[in-house]
Amino acid sequence: MSPQLNRGRIDKRKDILDAAFSVFAREGYPQAHVDQIAAEAGVAKATVYNHFGDKESLFRETIAALSERALARNLAAVALLAETGDDLPAALTKVGIHLVDCYCDPQSWALRRLLYAETPQFPDLLELTQVGVAEPVAQALADRLARLALEGHIDIADPALAAEHLTALLTGPLEARSRFGTRRIPRLERKTITESAVATFLSAFAPRP
Amino acid sequence: MSPQLNRGRIDKRKDILDAAFSVFAREGYPQAHVDQIAAEAGVAKATVYNHFGDKESLFRETIAALSERALARNLAAVALLAETGDDLPAALTKVGIHLVDCYCDPQSWALRRLLYAETPQFPDLLELTQVGVAEPVAQALADRLARLALEGHIDIADPALAAEHLTALLTGPLEARSRFGTRRIPRLERKTITESAVATFLSAFAPRP
DNA sequence: CCTCAACTAGACTCAAGAGTCCAACATAAC
DNA sequence: GTTATGTTGGACTCTTGAGTCTAGTTGAGG
Numbered sequence: 001m002s003p004q005l006n007r008g009r010i011d012k013r014k015d016i017l018d019a020a021f022s023v024f025a026r027e028g029y030p031q032a033h034v035d036q037i038a039a040e041a042g043v044a045k046a047t048v049y050n051h052f053g054d055k056e057s058l059f060r061e062t063i064a065a066l067s068e069r070a071l072a073r074n075l076a077a078v079a080l081l082a083e084t085g086d087d088l089p090a091a092l093t094k095v096g097i098h099l100v101d102c103y104c105d106p107q108s109w110a111l112r113r114l115l116y117a118e119t120p121q122f123p124d125l126l127e128l129t130q131v132g133v134a135e136p137v138a139q140a141l142a143d144r145l146a147r148l149a150l151e152g153h154i155d156i157a158d159p160a161l162a163a164e165h166l167t168a169l170l171t172g173p174l175e176a177r178s179r180f181g182t183r184r185i186p187r188l189e190r191k192t193i194t195e196s197a198v199a200t201f202l203s204a205f206a207p208r209p
Numbered sequence: 210m211s212p213q214l215n216r217g218r219i220d221k222r223k224d225i226l227d228a229a230f231s232v233f234a235r236e237g238y239p240q241a242h243v244d245q246i247a248a249e250a251g252v253a254k255a256t257v258y259n260h261f262g263d264k265e266s267l268f269r270e271t272i273a274a275l276s277e278r279a280l281a282r283n284l285a286a287v288a289l290l291a292e293t294g295d296d297l298p299a300a301l302t303k304v305g306i307h308l309v310d311c312y313c314d315p316q317s318w319a320l321r322r323l324l325y326a327e328t329p330q331f332p333d334l335l336e337l338t339q340v341g342v343a344e345p346v347a348q349a350l351a352d353r354l355a356r357l358a359l360e361g362h363i364d365i366a367d368p369a370l371a372a373e374h375l376t377a378l379l380t381g382p383l384e385a386r387s388r389f390g391t392r393r394i395p396r397l398e399r400k401t402i403t404e405s406a407v408a409t410f411l412s413a414f415a416p417r418p
Numbered sequence: 419c420c421t422c423a424a425c426t427a428g429a430c431t432c433a434a435g436a437g438t439c440c441a442a443c444a445t446a447a448c
Numbered sequence: 449g450t451t452a453t454g455t456t457g458g459a460c461t462c463t464t465g466a467g468t469c470t471a472g473t474t475g476a477g478g
Contacts, residue, residue, distance in 0.1 A: 012455085028326055030239035033435065044456045049437070117237055117326030119389045126388055134385055165409050168381025173373050176343055179335055180328045200374050204413035221425085242465065253426045258467070 013051055015041045020062045025110030029059055029118050059118075060125065066111045067129050073102045074137040081144040088153050089202060096170050096194040103171050104190065109181030138163050155207045162205060169197035222260055224250045229271045234319030238268055238327050268327075269334065275320045276338050282311045283346040290353040297362050298411060305379050305403040312380050313399065318390030347372055364416045371414060378406035 019041035023032045034055055038045040052058040077098035084091040102108060111129070119126050138160070145166070146159035156162045173193050178185050185193075228250035232241045243264055247254040261267040286307035293300040311317060320338070328335050347369070354375070355368035365371045382402050387394050394402075 026329065028239065028329070030237065031330075034437085035435075044458090045436095046438085046457085047455060050454070055436070113325050113328070116322050116389055119322070119391050120235065120237070121240075123391060126391065130385065130388065138385075161405055164382050165378055165406070168377045168406075169374055172377025172381045176339065176347075179339065180325055182328050182332060182335065196370055197374070197377075200413045204409045243467085244465080253428090254466095255427090255468085256425060259424075264466070 012041065012043050012047055016043060016048055016051055016058070017062055017065055019043075020058050021066060021107070021110070024059065024062060024114060025107070029114065029121075034058075060122070063111065063114065063125050064128065066107060067133050070102070070108060070111065070129075071133045071136060073105075074099065074133065075140055077102055078137060078140045078144060081141075081148075084148065084153070088148070089198060092166075092198045092202065093195055096166075096198050097191060099167075100170055100174065100190050100194050103174055104178060104185055106181075106184075109178070113181060138167065141166065152207060154202070154205045156205055162201075165204070166197070166201050169201055170194060173197075221250065221252050221256055225252060225257055225260060225267075226271055226274055228252075229267050230275060230316070230319070233268065233271060233323060234316070238323065238330075243267075269331070272320065272323065272334050273337065275316060276342050279311070279317060279320065279338075280342045280345060282314075283308065283342065284349055286311055287346060287349045287353060290350075290357075293357065293362070297357070298407060301407045301411065302404055305375075305407050306400060308376075309379055309383065309399050309403050312383055313387060313394055315390075315393075318387070322390060347376065350375065361416060363411070363414045365414055371410075374413070375406070375410050378410055379403060382406075 016037065020032075020037045023037045023040060026032075027036075034048055035045055037058070038048050041048070048058065052061060077095060080098060081091060081095045115126055115129060142159040142163040145154070145156055145162050148154050149156040149159065149162075154162075170193075174185065177183070177189070177193070225246065229241075229246045232246045232249060235241075236245075243257055244254055246267075247257050250257070257267065261270060286304060289307060290300060290304045324335055324338060351368040351372040354363070354365055354371050357363050358365040358368065358371075363371075379402075383394065386392075386398070386402070
């Protein structure tokens with residue numbers, strides 16, 4: 001940020017964070033070795049410790065960086081719902097596909113896997129992603145749905161609940177099908193899943209005539 | 210099983226498996242120490258190695274034992290759908306509550322957490338639980354739903370898809386609300402979640418008049 | 419009572435990983 | 449050129465945990 005931080009060599013910080021994520025994602029926190037991260041970042045081990053102090057801080061900052069990325073991508077997907085034309089199913093499907101893509105992103109799976117694994121040891125990280133990512137996204141989606149309800153396109157009493165159910169229908173099937181993020185779901189299958197989810201959602205919340 | 214296996218002292222095998230699960234669940238596989246497991250089982254470390262050979266085998270057998278338990282409990286829950294009276298919503302809610310209880314069981318969360326964490330290292334375990342637990346349960350639920358569809362209580366084209374969506378509606382909200390299994394969801398909240406899920410499901414698959 | 423198998427406590431080996439230290443080196447700013 | 453700061457590689461300390469070994473104990477079956 002401030003110019004005097006870039007004295008000496010180039011800033012290796014980002015390289016280290018990238019490598020750290022790659023190794024943490026592949027091996028899990030306890031099995032990830034700092035030497036390996038340093039090697040993968042093309043950096044001396046001492047440099048890692050210069051930047052981050054210790055392994056735990058490195059882990060925390062890695063997760064935080066990923067969360068920011070995830071939040072941005074998810075909000076962008078939800079924002080697509082602003083441009084609903086007259087074809088609500090098509091618009092919902094478009095958003096659904098983008099949300100599913102976010103969810104199926106390898107980085108996203110890795111983040112979720114790390115959180116699952118390390119929640120007992122690092123409860124604050126869960127707080128961070130929950131409050132910093134999941135909740136804002138759910139909020140944004142609920143807001144959009146409320147708007148659509150007000151315009152009479154769907155019949156929704158509780159927008160937060162509707163958002164929760166839409167999300168569940170979209171992402172629930174992904175866990176098993178992707179084998180906990182191990183298997184890559186082909187695009188066509190993702191599309192089918194999304195369309196089914198949207199169909200069920202619309203069928204449940206169709207406006208009463 | 211065979212009587213000559215019980216020579217010498219009592220069979221400590223079960224004690225070890227219980228302690229192993231408890232420690233694995235609390236600490237995760239890499240952080241779980243065999244000494245700790247032995248201590249918690251009230252057994253010498255050598256005894257653990259006598260029974261299971263090494264830490265990895267102990268882990269595998271622990272997971273396998275838990276999967277059996279999970280399968281039995283889930284199938285029992287689904288079986289309740291056989292006794293549908295004339296009140297379909299009530300019957301579905303009853304089954305839903307039992308399924309949600311299974312899903313929220315601390316052992317169940319621990320199992321899921323371990324699978325998430327260790328899937329890259331032990332892909333075969335995922336296979337085991339997927340093929341041995343998730344699929345049979347989904348099958349059984351789909352069968353039951355097909356039956357109800359045939360009897361005209363609901364309008365379902367694809368029972369497998371309907372089962373997938375019902376499961377998603379029931380369990381999807383649990384992940385965030387329970388903070389990845391960290392927080393215990395009170396019974397009342399579980400009931401509310403289940404009722405909402407069933408309501409949305411029935412609304413989506415209500416029979417066309 | 420004897421025997422055999424499993425059990426126990428604890429010392430032990432061996433490997434590996436976190437974090438430190440240091441002497442040599444590079445570079446941007448002055 | 450000088451200086452301050454960051455980087456490098458590699459040796460180093462220290463801890464910890466998996467798995468082995470041993471000498472002694474216990475209990476059931478014969």
